[in-house]
Amino acid sequence: MEEKKEPVILVTNDDGITAPGIRNLVEAVRGLGKIVVVAPDKPQSGMGHAITIGIPLRLHKVNVFDDIEAYQCTGTPVDCVKLAVDKILHQKPDICISGINHGANHSINVIYSGTMSAAVEAAIESIPSVGFSLLDYALEADFSAARKYARIIVEQMLKNRPDKHCVLNVNFPIATPEEIKGVKICRQAYAKYEEDFVERFDPHNRKYYWLTGEFVNFDEGTDTDVWALANNYVSVVPVQFDLTHYKLKKQLENDWNIFSKEG
Amino acid sequence: MEEKKEPVILVTNDDGITAPGIRNLVEAVRGLGKIVVVAPDKPQSGMGHAITIGIPLRLHKVNVFDDIEAYQCTGTPVDCVKLAVDKILHQKPDICISGINHGANHSINVIYSGTMSAAVEAAIESIPSVGFSLLDYALEADFSAARKYARIIVEQMLKNRPDKHCVLNVNFPIATPEEIKGVKICRQAYAKYEEDFVERFDPHNRKYYWLTGEFVNFDEGTDTDVWALANNYVSVVPVQFDLTHYKLKKQLENDWNIFSKEG
Numbered sequence: 235m236e237e238k239k240e241p242v243i244l245v246t247n248d249d250g251i252t253a254p255g256i257r258n259l260v261e262a263v264r265g266l267g268k269i270v271v272v273a274p275d276k277p278q279s280g281m282g283h284a285i286t287i288g289i290p291l292r293l294h295k296v297n298v299f300d301d302i303e304a305y306q307c308t309g310t311p312v313d314c315v316k317l318a319v320d321k322i323l324h325q326k327p328d329i330c331i332s333g334i335n336h337g338a339n340h341s342i343n344v345i346y347s348g349t350m351s352a353a354v355e356a357a358i359e360s361i362p363s364v365g366f367s368l369l370d371y372a373l374e375a376d377f378s379a380a381r382k383y384a385r386i387i388v389e390q391m392l393k394n395r396p397d398k399h400c401v402l403n404v405n406f407p408i409a410t411p412e413e414i415k416g417v418k419i420c421r422q423a424y425a426k427y428e429e430d431f432v433e434r435f436d437p438h439n440r441k442y443y444w445l446t447g448e449f450v451n452f453d454e455g456t457d458t459d460v461w462a463l464a465n466n467y468v469s470v471v472p473v474q475f476d477l478t479h480y481k482l483k484k485q486l487e488n489d490w491n492i493f494s495k496e497g
Numbered sequence: 498m499e500e501k502k503e504p505v506i507l508v509t510n511d512d513g514i515t516a517p518g519i520r521n522l523v524e525a526v527r528g529l530g531k532i533v534v535v536a537p538d539k540p541q542s543g544m545g546h547a548i549t550i551g552i553p554l555r556l557h558k559v560n561v562f563d564d565i566e567a568y569q570c571t572g573t574p575v576d577c578v579k580l581a582v583d584k585i586l587h588q589k590p591d592i593c594i595s596g597i598n599h600g601a602n603h604s605i606n607v608i609y610s611g612t613m614s615a616a617v618e619a620a621i622e623s624i625p626s627v628g629f630s631l632l633d634y635a636l637e638a639d640f641s642a643a644r645k646y647a648r649i650i651v652e653q654m655l656k657n658r659p660d661k662h663c664v665l666n667v668n669f670p671i672a673t674p675e676e677i678k679g680v681k682i683c684r685q686a687y688a689k690y691e692e693d694f695v696e697r698f699d700p701h702n703r704k705y706y707w708l709t710g711e712f713v714n715f716d717e718g719t720d721t722d723v724w725a726l727a728n729n730y731v732s733v734v735p736v737q738f739d740l741t742h743y744k745l746k747k748q749l750e751n752d753w754n755i756f757s758k759e760g
């Protein structure tokens with residue numbers, strides 16, 4: 235009988251390699267395959283799908299997860315995935331997992347999130363992936379429920395081998411394992427941040443601005459990630475990177491007269 | 498008769514406020530409304546949907562477009578849109594236009610592009626928007642065809658007032674106005690970059706990496722932006738920011754047994 239090859243699990247995040255969240259993710263999947271960690275050497279929250287093109291990148295092997303191979307990278311979360319595949323693994327891993335982020339990445343956050351952009355980058359490269367986030371910014375957040383459900387989801391991914399471009403955006407409510415009601419598959423809620431930059435003056439009396447914003451959910455649906463989390467479910471939103479708005483495409487095709495019909 | 502209010506046109510980009518591309522975009526739409534420029538003070542290519550949260554932002558009024566109100570910002574393209582609405586315009590503009598980018602933003606580039614992320618950010622904030630890009634990286638690129646078609650598209654947007662969340666990704670081939678065959682509405686091609694980091698050693702013999710990559714189009718369709726551009730059409734792809742992969746959602750709902758049916 236042919237020996238079954240151990241799956242390769244690439245782990246990254248956006249809070250940096252020393253964040254408790256990534257340590258909890260490594261612990262969550264320990265034993266499910268060969269784990270390799272490639273993560274930023276500093277916090278990269280809000281980096282979205284940024285890549286580093288103007289400066290070179292560095293990669294250093296580090297010993298922060300006992301027996302697990304780990305590297306810190308000077309770049310963004312997306313850079314980490316690209317470098318991991320090209321320069322460390324020299325192959326596509328079986329799965330890429332990102333997180334566990336300290337703070338929510340539900341609804342519109344998926345667009346700003348370095349955690350989710352790393353997962354999306356993997357899926358672009360034909361590596362099924364999952365981004366995990368906990369609705370708690372605290373460094374000392376309780377990851378016990380997150381660990382339990384992250385393992386269930388990664389096991390499911392490895393067992394059922396979904397499409398190679400599959401990306402899941404998984405968020406955990408602030409709750410104990412006992413309080414969590416289950417896992418819900420959801421759509422992304424329509425929500426946004428209402429900006430309110432804080433104006434300050436430096437010691438030389440020159441103005442500067444801090445980005446702040448209030449999260450506002452405009453979506454009344456009970457099939458959204460925001461709803462699921464508010465009701466103590468783990469939310470799972472499958473994410474796509476074909477950004478074509480097909481409905482609007484059809485509408486403009488009919489309504490506008492500037493488009494060529496030939497070709 | 499009530500006097501018709503002049504539309505407000507917010508202009509931004511990711512190559513920075515001194516790039517020829519943004520100057521050409523301002524010239525393209527001159528006369529169509531009140532133009533206000535808020536753009537990065539330095540190149541921000543490849544910044545994707547990054548926002549600045551760890552450091553404060555600065556905003557400086559500059560005089561680079563003669564009679565047109567303009568500001569340079571120390572942040573990312575997305576920061577520029579947020580700051581423009583909250584601190585400069587104090588209202589939503591009628592349209593936000595971004596570019597003209599020096600280099601293609603067709604297919605998967607939409608995800609890495611600061612130009613397109615600025616446009617997407619505007620649409621999240623209920624401001625119809627267009628990102629423009631020319632398939633020529635050169636500083637001295639010929640923008641004459643791009644100017645002509647950018648004006649046609651912005652006129653169309655202002656006249657027909659599409660959905661407030663409408664975002665268009667417009668790319669121009671390298672061609673004269675005479676060579677261009679027309680404007681095609683397209684879907685995003687499935688294409689990606691095959692990474693090949695260049696390894697070098699610094700004077701202290703420490704390794705570093707430069708991100709490079711070869712663009713590979715896997716999409717044979719003749720309805721894609723890549724096809725349109727290769728055939729000398731201007732490509733227009735309507736873009737969405739609901740990243741839910743509905744098809745995969747349905748599939749996983751059926752195939753996986755970990756999801757709760759209640760709630």
